Amino acid sequence: MPANRFNGHSDYGIGIGLRVPHYRHILSKKPVVDWFEIISENFMVEGGRPLELLDKILEQYRVVQHGVSMYFGSADKPDRTHLKRLKALVKRTRTPWLSDHLCWGSVDGTYTHDLLPMPYTFAAARRTAEKIRQIRDYVEVPVCVENVSSYAEFHASEMTEWEFLTEVVELADCGILLDVNNIYVSSKNHGFNPYDYVNNVPHHRVGQMHIAGHTKFEKYILDTHDHPVLDPVWKLYAHATRLCGITATLLEWDDRIPSFDEVHNEALKANEFIDGAKKAAV
Amino acid sequence: MKPPPKHPPSRVASTADLRAFQRMMASAIVRPLTADDGLQPLWTDGRPMDKVAAEFIKPNDRLTSFERLQLYSRMYWFRLFDAIRDDCPGLLAALGERAFGRLAQAYLAQYPSRSFTLRDLCSRLERFILEEPRLTAPRTALASEIARFEWAQTVAFDGEARPVIAAARLARTPPSRLRLGLQPYVTLLSLRHPIDTYVIAVKRRDALRSEASNTPGAQAVVHRAFRRAALPRPRRTHVAVHRHNNRLFYKRLDPAAFRILEALGRGCTLSRAIAAAGPGVRPGQVKAWFASWMALGWFCAPGNKRRRAAS
Secondary structure, three states: OOOOHHHOOOOOOEEEEOOHHHHHHHHHHOOOOOEEEEEHHHHOOOOOHHHHHHHHHHHHOOEEEEOOOOOOOOOOOOOHHHHHHHHHHHHHHOOOOEEEEOOEEEEOOEEEEEEEOOOOOHHHHHHHHHHHHHHHHHHOOOEEEEOOOOOOEEOOOOOOHHHHHHHHHHHHOOEEEEEHHHHHHHHHHHOOOHHHHHHHOOHHHEEEEEEEOOEEOOOOEEOOOOOOOOHHHHHHHHHHHHHHOOOOEEEEOOOOOOOHHHHHHHHHOHHHHHHHHHHHHO | OOOOOOOOOOOOOOHHHHHHHHHHHHHHHHOOOOOOOOOOOEOOOOOEHHHHHHHHEEOOOOOOHHHHHHHHHHHHHHHHHHHHHHHOHHHHHHHOHHHHHHHHHHHHHHOOOOOOOHHHOOOOHHHHHHHOHHHOOOOHHHHHHHHHHHHHHHHHHHOOOOOEOOHHHHHHOOOOOOEOEEOOOOEEEEEOOOHHHHHHHHHHHHHHHHHHHOOOOHHHHHHHHOOOOOOOOOOOEEEEEEEEOOEEEEEEOOHHHHHHHHHHHOOOEHHHHHHHOOOOOOHHHHHHHHHHHHHHOOEEOOOOOOOOOEO
16 A cells, blocks of 8 residues: 555655665765665664764655664563653654564563564464554554564464464554565575465555565575565565555665665665556556 | 573463563573584573473474574674674774673673663673673773773763753852753763773774775785784873764863863862862863863753762
8 A cells, every 4th residue: 555544644655774874975965765764773862973864864855763672572561761762753753654573572671682583372462462552652653563584483373474463463453564575584484485475464554565685595594684685575575566555665775785876776676566566457 | 681481381372471482582592602603502401402492493394493593592692792892892902802702792691781772782891891800801900991981982972962051151150059060971081091092093993904905905914014003001091082063072181170070070069179170270271171161062950860970
């Protein structure tokens, strides 16, 4: 859906992640970019250069916040300090929606700084949905939850990952940030059909998509975000776009980051698939 | 983190089960790796780790449960090591790779991250170095000062800036009643070594290495010339780590100037702070210092917490 209640009824097009090596280029050349995604935690600080830079970006560009440590799936209660800082940043950026991951990563206040997979159970889904609702009510913007890439599955799971994602977003009445690269990576690591995943999530809840590169190792695939998007991921993205409609899309490139133009041009390849989806819809 | 259960829950049917499950997995992930970067072969109770991992993680046709868990543990440790290295280049240079690696692992085992942001990861490193001097001997004093200095840089980079106190308020309040706060992003350091010049030398060396890595043939020359920044010799140094126009700076302070700022930070009135400077300080000197500090925007209204200079 190009604009829906899960992305603040916005129509944002194709964006890229705002990353330090590109700051100078962006501020001096002012390239035309639909929007930037920022990592919320990088700007949840009290002062200094990060906020100065962000304010300069906000003068010229649309920004959407993406978090990496809210840990919707952790059994712990939401961290009050984290929430206050997140809300302050939401007011600063005027992000139409914000996203974080369907995962856990902290317990008893100790943080792993990782996106750890959930046991896919009904009780875990209820707890996760309850936290998403609490957080959304506090920050007062729509929330989209992102499926993570994973390298482990658990005996305790009672359903597939896409069933769990569906259960959570329906209970929380929130949106989905559909990361098609993560789906592909996990499908190879766990031996499922990635098209089953994309076919079976509630498409009307998809408020944003992620695309990225990954790295193949002998026995597993890692979600490294240090390569261009690979063909199978583009194909999956095209399929998801046909099902969900043309959706705000973001390329993640977080390691071995090339020039701004290279990253942006890679992201703009999504237009080919969006055009294909448009033609198919006619 | 509270101790994990003896066995992971076979079902996750409640929030309590979810918490127990997460304690189990997190405890396994944050345990220090073996010398060859593997999961430890035995669990905390002596059982084989492969059996413990198999209790809650499914194997697949390529990886055992143990190997899948090990992936997450490695990612945890490598990510946190990278973050500490990025924040502490001076400490790394002073201790060398091996000793730094041992220190980082022991530190993270004792003080795992309690913050949602990796920015805070080194906030307790100085304390840990002093608690476990064997890890940095015979350079414990130097290492603790570098850790304190590098943490001050983090604070100066993105710490809170409060509204600067107006010069008019200073002029109209008698010194015997005037109290000034120091900006939270300013850290006063009384050091036994000139850590500021050492950290600058390390940064220059690292920058040259980085340059050389893009210049074929130059790398070996630069590595020979800048293998190690010379360790600083003891010399009492007073310095403020701060920012100006959102750029990081180190400002050397006269010992008397340091005492004035320290006293203000403790909540003393202006007249008491100036008295703390000691005899022999000329009024003109004090006036010039204050003019400089005001121009840098260091003074704000005193906060609830009295600031303590780190010495």
